[in-house]
Amino acid sequence: MNPSKIDIDRNISKLRVHSSEFLNLDKANLINMLDQTIDNIKTISYYWATLASEKKGILNKSKEGEEWIGGPFACIYAIQYFKDTLMNEDGLDKSKYDDSKKSYKAFPTKNIEKLLFPFLEGEVRFGKNLNFDQINEYRGFANRFKNNKPRITLVLGAGNVTSIPVLDALFHMIAYKSVIYLKLNPVNDYLLPIFTQVFEPFISRGFMIVTEGNMEASKYLTQHDGFHQTHLTGSNYTYENIVYGRILNDKERSLKTLPKINKKPITSELGNVxxxxxxxxxxxxxxxxxxxxxxxxxxxxxxxxxxxxxxxxxxxxxxxxxxxxxxxxxxxxxxxxxxxxxxxxxxxxxxxxxxxxxxxxxxxxxxxxxxxxxxxxxxxxxxxxxxxxxxxxxxxxxxxxxxxxxxxxxxxxxxxxxxxxxxxxxxxxxxxxxxxxxxxxxxxxxxxxxxxxxEWSALGFVIPTMPWGGYPGNKDNDIQSGQGYVHNSLLFESPQKGVVYSKFRLSPIIDPPWFVTNKKAHRIFKNLTYYQATNSKINLIKLIFSTLI
CATH class of the missing domain: 3.40.309.10 (Aldehyde Dehydrogenase; Chain A, domain 2)
Known part of the structure; x- marks a missing residue:
């Protein structure tokens, strides 16, 4: 059911009332709520993955694995890394920093990851003008300031990969200490009851609203004065319609600047050739x-x-x-x-x-x-x-x-x-x-x-410590792949790029589980999701067996 303008106004008012409380929420309380969120994902993950598979009309069982890794697994994995960041009082590990490359080794960080993701490595690169102390100091966004103002962020959910709305909402919630209005894309608004259960710890306390919304509702939301910021994962044409009220022509995109009709801050991830x-x-x-x-x-x-x-x-x-x-x-x-x-x-x-x-x-x-x-x-x-x-x-x-x-x-x-x-x-x-x-x-x-x-660059999407977004410097009126980063669980404020390395060929015997040719993907990623949620030895054994049998 699409919310009316009155419904939207009421929802934003509810978020405003609770935004100060969320801003001042202590870390222990927030971590406890994130733990509850992981438990909720674990409980509903089977329904989540199978419903998405059904709605997408997936034709073979192994392809369901995509809905496990790109849905509940990616969300659990990211939340665990955000928790690690919130609990870490020591800052970055200087031994992982290479000043000659201006890079910080961000993956793997745990021994089990070397088993689960063999030969996969990730690093974050920074501009040549930054040193380790600056990178470490200017990290955390709102978390490094004491006098923040309450903030309400509109997150416009993507319609393709089911983890994207969750990951986008989590980043803005944790990085900016912002309450969230999550508006789902009509293509996958069947996820509404799932996300309502997943985010129950936040929704019940007035820290988050999750709704559907057609074009009329979306237009009203993006023009609403109640939001301090918008985040969009979608197309560059949607972005242009939000910011400029129309799709721009090539001449307008080539201009140095172009007057906006919507001047609210907006971050975005907008795709790529x-x-x-x-x-x-x-x-x-x-x-x-x-x-x-x-x-x-x-x-x-x-x-x-x-x-x-x-x-x-x-x-x-x-x-x-x-x-x-x-x-x-x-x-x-x-x-x-x-x-x-x-x-x-x-x-x-x-x-x-x-x-x-x-x-x-x-x-x-x-x-x-x-x-x-x-x-x-x-x-x-x-x-x-x-x-x-x-x-x-x-x-x-x-x-x-x-x-x-x-x-x-x-x-x-x-x-x-x-x-x-x-x-x-x-x-x-x-x-x-x-x-x-x-x-x-x-x-x-x-x-x-x-x-x-x-390796396919999408692996950078799954690794929570890697920033996900376009290369810095895209102009407002020639937005390309967007501005800003999400995921980025180490909360770097000025990353230049993420770099993922893998072997040319992982194994001469079996294909990696994410390959479309691997017929065991649904079992592997289902067991990986349950292992990630529980850290259970039994689930680890199931995971190992599912890769072999």
Missing amino acids: TPIIVHPGNWSRSEIKHQAKKIVTAKLNNSGFNCIAAQVIVLPKDWKHTQRLKEEIIYYLKKAGDTTSYYPGANENLNELIETNNYEQINSLSCNTPFLVSDLDLEKEYANKEVWSTALYFKQIPFTSYEDFALNSINYVNNELWGNLGVTVLIKNHKKKTNQSILNMYVEELKYGTVAIN
């Missing part, structure tokens, strides 16, 4: 297959409805493996078979693309959702906007040496593709001394909020 850069090297046949499965996973996870879904595969022109890699990508797209385009308008968009005759449909014509591939040079507009579906594009970059390819591909994705949320680089032997200068070039020069080496 996500590139995967394939660095040339000597790959074996099995390695080509593995990287193809990784790329197909980055495209088909959540049916392609991710702000970080792979869109442009940047390939070395005339590299000896380019054609074979493309063939393997097409093979695994075809093997995946079908999915459901649950997002409104997606199927119509795919059918329009087919009619251009610039695409090859990989799967059967009888499938619910066509899987399409094309050369980006034939569809240049999709360098500048998200396709938001199961279409994938190839772009070949000429080069004369490995260093030349790195430089050319960096210049291409930084300057020719829209957005700067995340990028992946697939590079064999990235830790070898001979590759160090090339690796450093990728990590330092790619202007993206998350740079992932040998």
Whole structure:
């Protein structure tokens, strides 16, 4: 049921009444409420994951794993890290800081994570003008000040990944000590009873409101004077409508500044034309297959409805493996078979693309959702906007040496593709001394909020200590992937980017559980969620067995 304007006014008044109490809530009380929230997620997690799977029309059981890791697991994991930050009185560990790289090692932080996420590492990079003491001092947002004013934040929930509204609300609640009005997206407002139960400790005390809301309600909310700040996860067009009252044209986006009709502070995460850069090297046949499965996973996870879904595969022109890699990508797209385009308008968009005759449909014509591939040079507009579906594009970059390819591909994705949320680089032997200068070039020069080496950049979304958002510096009237960060459980105030590292190939025997080719994903991520919530040895044993049997 959509709230009326009177309902919205009453809800905001309720939040205002309780905002001072929440601002002055002691840490012990807040941590206790977060513990209750974890218990509530654990209780309702099975219903949460299965309901989301049903509503998205998931066609095979293993794909339900996406709803476990991208739903209850991600939320439990983040809350536990926020608790760690709240309980930590000692500040950052200086031994994890590398002044030469201006980086702080943020993952793994626990021994069990080395078992659960083998070979996965994460670091946060900062600007060259900052030192460790400054990074440590300017951390915490409202938590490092004593004389804060009560704050009410409007969070406009995303419609695709079910953990996003929870994670966005948690960050603003903890970082800014703000009470929250969470308005769900119509695409997944079936989550209302779930989130009402999850956040019961906060809702019952007047610290949070969770509602549905159609376009009329959303417009009233975003223009309401009762909010001090808005956070949006969605599209850049939604952002422009909120801030400027219309979708801007290219000329308006190129201006130095543009007058706003809505001057309220707004943070945002707005998606990306996500590139995967394939660095040339000597790959074996099995390695080509593995990287193809990784790329197909980055495209088909959540049916392609991710702000970080792979869109442009940047390939070395005339590299000896380019054609074979493309063939393997097409093979695994075809093997995946079908999915459901649950997002409104997606199927119509795919059918329009087919009619251009610039695409090859990989799967059967009888499938619910066509899987399409094309050369980006034939569809240049999709360098500048998200396709938001199961279409994938190839772009070949000429080069004369490995260093030349790195430089050319960096210049291409930084300057020719829209957005700067995340990028992946697939590079064999990235830790070898001979590759160090090339690796450093990728990590330092790619202007993206998350740079992932040998892993889909979405892994940065799941790691709570990593900041999640666009690269700093996006203009208000050319917003790209947005402004500000969420997740970021260490509460860094000026991160430049997160960097994720993984092995080129984790195992020659089994695919990682998040790969679309892993048929055990639903069992693995269900058991991982229950283990994360309980820290039970029995659940750990179940988790280990589910990966093997």
